Amino acid sequence: MVSGNSRSGKGPSKEAKDLYKVKVKTGDKRNAGTHAKVFLMVKGSKGKISKQRLFGVSGLDEPTETPTFHFRPGSCHTFNVYGVDVGEIKSISLEHDGLLEKQAWFVAEVSITSVAKGKSWHFVCHKWLSLFHTDCQRERTFYPVTSSDRQRLSGTYTKAAGGPYPGAHALPFARSWCLTAMASQVK
Numbered sequence: 001m002v003s004g005n006s007r008s009g010k011g012p013s014k015e016a017k018d019l020y021k022v023k024v025k026t027g028d029k030r031n032a033g034t035h036a037k038v039f040l041m042v043k044g045s046k047g048k049i050s051k052q053r054l055f056g057v058s059g060l061d062e063p064t065e066t067p068t069f070h071f072r073p074g075s076c077h078t079f080n081v082y083g084v085d086v087g088e089i090k091s092i093s094l095e096h097d098g099l100l101e102k103q104a105w106f107v108a109e110v111s112i113t114s115v116a117k118g119k120s121w122h123f124v125c126h127k128w129l130s131l132f133h134t135d136c137q138r139e140r141t142f143y144p145v146t147s148s149d150r151q152r153l154s155g156t157y158t159k160a161a162g163g164p165y166p167g168a169h170a171l172p173f174a175r176s177w178c179l180t181a182m183a184s185q186v187k
Helices: 147-154 173-186
Strands: 002-007 018-026 038-044 048-055 076-083 089-096 105-114 119-129 139-142
Touching (some): 089 105
Antiparallel strands (some): 038 089, 105 119
16 A cells, blocks of 8 residues: 555645545556546535645655656555545545546545544445546546445456456447547547
């Protein structure tokens, strides 16, 4: 497990006092990792944490330059995210800035722990963030699951369970549709 940091464009504000430990597990599929910049947003019952970049640099709390960070296939990374008390977490959004096929990212799971409250929320993702897989999305919103749902869903999409990953059944024309949609947006 690798520890890291998060940073928005300006860093944590003065009112951002609470620490959240964000654990991100990348799927173990072929080419599931990414070098793209990854961002997290958190929405809760009492507020939200605006978009913050997730990255890691060993031994540095506040690097002078934004480092390159690699989410490797099958890896698990923990990040410190600072923000206001959002109450009960209702949803998270993950996004990245990768426009190339090699920057696709398959997210397996995310868990967020409020250090102040000692409470955790779990998100079973099992989705590509990619312009080249399934439905061509670089941003997704996820909702927390209960611990029993998490156990039930986590084994559903693993290679060991022998089950297919969601989207593995995508129709052959899905990729060409994605590329056509991208080309029309560029014009």
